[in-house]
Amino acid sequence: MTDDLDDLRAALKTAPAPEADAKARAMQLAMENFDRLNAPLQGSADAPRSSEDRHKAAPLNGVRRMFHNLTSRPALAATTSVAALIIAVAVILPVADLRIGSPTVAIAPPKAEPTPPIEPVAKTPVTEARAPDPDSATGGTASSVAEAEPPVAPTVATGTDAPASVEVAKPMATVTATDELQRRDLGNAASTLAQSQPAADAEAPVEMAEEAAPVSPAMDGVLLDAEPRLRAEAKAEGDTMAFLPAPATSAPDAVAPPVENTEAYANEAPNPVKVTAEEPVSTFSIDVDTASYAVVRSSLTGGYLPSPDQVRIEEMVNYFPYAYAAPEGEAAFAATVSVMPTPWNPGTRLVTIGIQGALPKVAERPPLNLVFLIDTSGSMEDANKLPLLKQSLSLMLSELRPEDQVAIVTYAGSAGEVLPPTKAGDRAAILAALENLMAGGSTAGAEGLALAYQVAEGMKADGELTRILLATDGDFNVGVSDPDGLEAYVAKQRETGTYLSVLGFGRGNLDDAVMQSLAQNGNGTAAYIDTLSEARKVLVDQLTGALFPIADDVKIQVEWNPATVAEYRLIGYETRALRREDFNNDKIDAGEIGAGTQVTAIYEVTAPGSEALLNDPLRYGTAPAEATAGELGFLRLRWKAPGEDASTLVETPITGAEPASTETRFAAAIAGFGQLLRGSVYLGDWGWDQAIGLALANRGEDAFGYRIEAVNLMRLAQGLSN
Template sequence: MVLPLCAQYYLRGEIKDEKNKPLTGVKIFVHSSKALFQSGMQGSFGFTVTQDYDSLSFNFEGYESKTVRVKSDVWQKIVLQTSADQANRNKQKLLTVAGNTVQASRITQLFSDETYFQLVENEFIPAGNYPNTAFSLDIDKASYSNVRRFINMKSPVPPDAVRIEELINYFNLQYKEPKAGEAFNINSQVSSNPLTPQEQLLFLNVSARKLDLDKVPPANFVFLIDVSGSMDMPNRLPLLKAAFQALVKNLRPADQVSIVVYGGSVAVWLQPTSGNSKDTILKSIEELEASGGTPGESAIRTAYKLAESTFIKGGNNRVILATDGDFNVGETSEKAMDELITTMRQTGVFLTCLGVGMGNFKDSKLQTLAKKGNGNYAYLDDIKEAEKVLVKELTQTFYAVADDVYMDVEFNPAMVKEYRLIGFDNKKEAVADQQSKISGGDIGSGNSTLAIFQIVPTEQNLLTMHSPLAEDIAALTLHYSHCGDTSHAAVKYPVKANHTAFNNIDKELQFATSVAMFGLKLKGSKHMSTDWATIASVAAAAANRNHYLEAEFLNLLDKTQKIYPEKKKKKSNSK
């Protein structure tokens, strides 16, 4: 049985003003429990309540107070009206910010057409009431390179562009080869939280077996390349051409490639061609030019039809879509794309999405396509990232070990008082739909997935630490299907209370923690109150400077601190 992602009495929603602007820091008073909460970034909120119906009061400086009756399974859309006094003050302040408005508008114009799903951050859950949680695993890593793109441009990052699990798993940390004959290796570690002494951190790691590239099934790749007018920029079509050419150089004679292009119209640019004919494929890619509209829907249908006609039984049949996601002809909405790809995935053809560009980049569309297309999604911000995704991590990206993979964790209330999953946040629409079920992801060859929980330990947990009397923290069940097989498998793993001080755990886990902190602070999470210097200190102590990506992260942190300077504390006027 697949468990819902949210608890029965888990109340969530959003708060905006009458101009549809999200309100952060609104005080929320829960009448039944007398508890007080605050809205987070983008005005979102979420917390547990003890009954299905409740009353909430909302208070925010400059706005009229509001009290409403709510039901837990309904996504709350709260609108606060500006008070008359505040409206007058706003009119007076308008001139004082005019000097800053010009600078801010440049950023808005540059990124205003980019789209991201609004995410609802996970909250602490009482283990006594709701011991079970389940979440999907996949190999998407697009968020990290997209965040890097913003920071390298010295620009603030849209909070919903930050998907913390993708930041952590970009580095493929803690990989441990599974035993012979097994698909996965599972490990866990309990440690102290370096920022919050009263909390613990639980690390859960799943490593997929590595496939021998010389022995993997032949590939039937259909390159679906966007050559519309929006791709006529150096970091779009030229980057993709270089990326695909790097991939082609690693093809085997048993592999075959077709190319479908769309820009103004849809066409089969290259008929199925053997990996033996690399020069033909490379020349075909080099001759691509950008022009026209973006008939994405028609192009996807054409690519899948071509993949079906050249289907290799038992092979790696995959459409590789490369685009900025700006579909403007035919069906263009996320919902329409969802329905289209859900139908197409029945063919047994996988989908990989490669995103490029900025300004009109449609992250939300590519997420939808990859998820529903039984595939994965990467963002290419430069040629180094293209080589990482398409050459160095070729088998991780294109050769799946298992499909429909998700993790079910049942916490032991005797050892865990509360828990919170960092990252793996839900889309707002999924939270609003109480009937939503978990949709597992696919895991590629040699991929390592790391999940981190914040834990509030019980007294028993603390008293039995390092003792043989300590009970297990949780019971983990990994669910998955073998590729090309409808049967399901499950691996059970006891999560031991193997508590180790943070400074003594593996350096890669320490580094993963610093990446999680980085993501939480970028999002403006209410669960992260430390400064950039502390995060940088944790990262510097753990990073392997001989590892290019980890060394680059330290540099990224330095750049981020300049974009997000810490607010100086006001000095008290003591006499």
């Protein structure tokens, strides 16, 4: 007994202070249960002694009887149980959920002697709340509502061996929208769990912590329709569970996650129309890359339109060879200018500037030291990546002279030299090294570049050219913590005479932005290889132009005459724009022209007074200059001879009398093709039919089928656009 009292004292000391209202309710419930609990000690359980009789008893007898009863072990056990009940109820009531379906609370007092069984208190039925009929204009109730099961009252065990229990009266709970949602969610969860069990367990009942009140079929149908409203009502009642969606009634089918596309492209917003009186000078670097056209072709033949950032119009135009006039004498290149009406806007004209590089004889070119820097990371395992790369480089070997040297450096998780410098005449050794390449690991691109430059440095000799040809999908993911630092490193290496060109392979993770940056800073070119035919075009037909530059840092500047040109816009070259002052600064890097290479640039110009003008004249603007012999503008070209620090300047007027040719009209069709893909706002009603017709009418000589392929790509794009 002493132990029991000590336990009770400890419980009283550690119990938290109850709230006043909760304490009052608990005390009332405890007193009612105390009367029922002590009924067997005061008389028959069937006829408990009334309160009135107790008041009539003699005070002394009452005190003696009370003392006797309280000091007996059964009574003491009962008293201890009631005290424990008071403490537990006072603590639990402030936080217990008294709604329908709350779990039973069992309170175990200190071990005591069994007491005689006591009749349970009659249960009070609770009626299920009626849900409003959504079809009723007055918000009536459903016609059939089932009675809910009464709540299970907490039980008080009088000992571990005592079979009897006392049910404590519990306040009646009101069924709310939250209660009904909990009932439905619990039922749905049980249904889902049962459906997910194997067939052998289908008959086994699902054990649940609490039993949901049954609802008639009619009521259940109403609740199915009213569930969104019930959740809103439950949320208004402050129940946080109402914010959660109802459990799914069936497990969803497994869906494979989509393959992530991590492609990145270097591009800018299209050049705007500029007012000549405000900004008469346009300056940019040339661009001989062709990667964008091949990427566009890959997208269209794959059955989808390219995104606008994949389309660099100057690279699409420069993809095709043009029959421009060749330079005379010792000149490095020649410029050809032509003017024609704009196909998509009769109120403007197109001014096309074509540059043709000189093509030296093969016997006159110096020996070549070539380092193949090959990405063999895990991302290169696709058939259109490393396998196509091997075939492409094998084609290239036929264009090398026996005295040229080839080395192979690979990089994946780490970089390594697969083939030391080997004469191109030893084709078997080079082909064997290529064939043994396997894809796997991450992409340590920075480490690979460093090793390639180290190998190239060891191959150099006076009078020879040294080039690095990087073949990759552009997915550099190891060792490139500072992209700007990588670009600066490549730019520094070009000062040693080792240039870097880039070949892109594959789709899905093609990092065109990195490829463009490396090629531009490395004084090389960027191409994309999507087919073996493209590999032959780039690495066989155009190899000389890609590896043997005839002019470095080539810049173009056009000054437009405000008297004859009120507005102009440059089509393409958004990523090659230069400031006006950069033109005369020989420290500013620009693009290179390879042997036999053509470069094309197209302006759309608008004459003063034309209905096609897009800008209103300034009220206080500068008066237009007088026409100078009918000139539209003045063309300036600046470039450096390879290895030289000082530039050379060439100037020529644009008179407007230069006739257009089949070559320039086909170039205009390709410029229109690119603008259609980018969704240009300057084309008006001009569309795919007009672009296809213009290209077909000016196909000209097409020895390798490049131009008819472009027409077919336009037709594909037209079909995909509808």
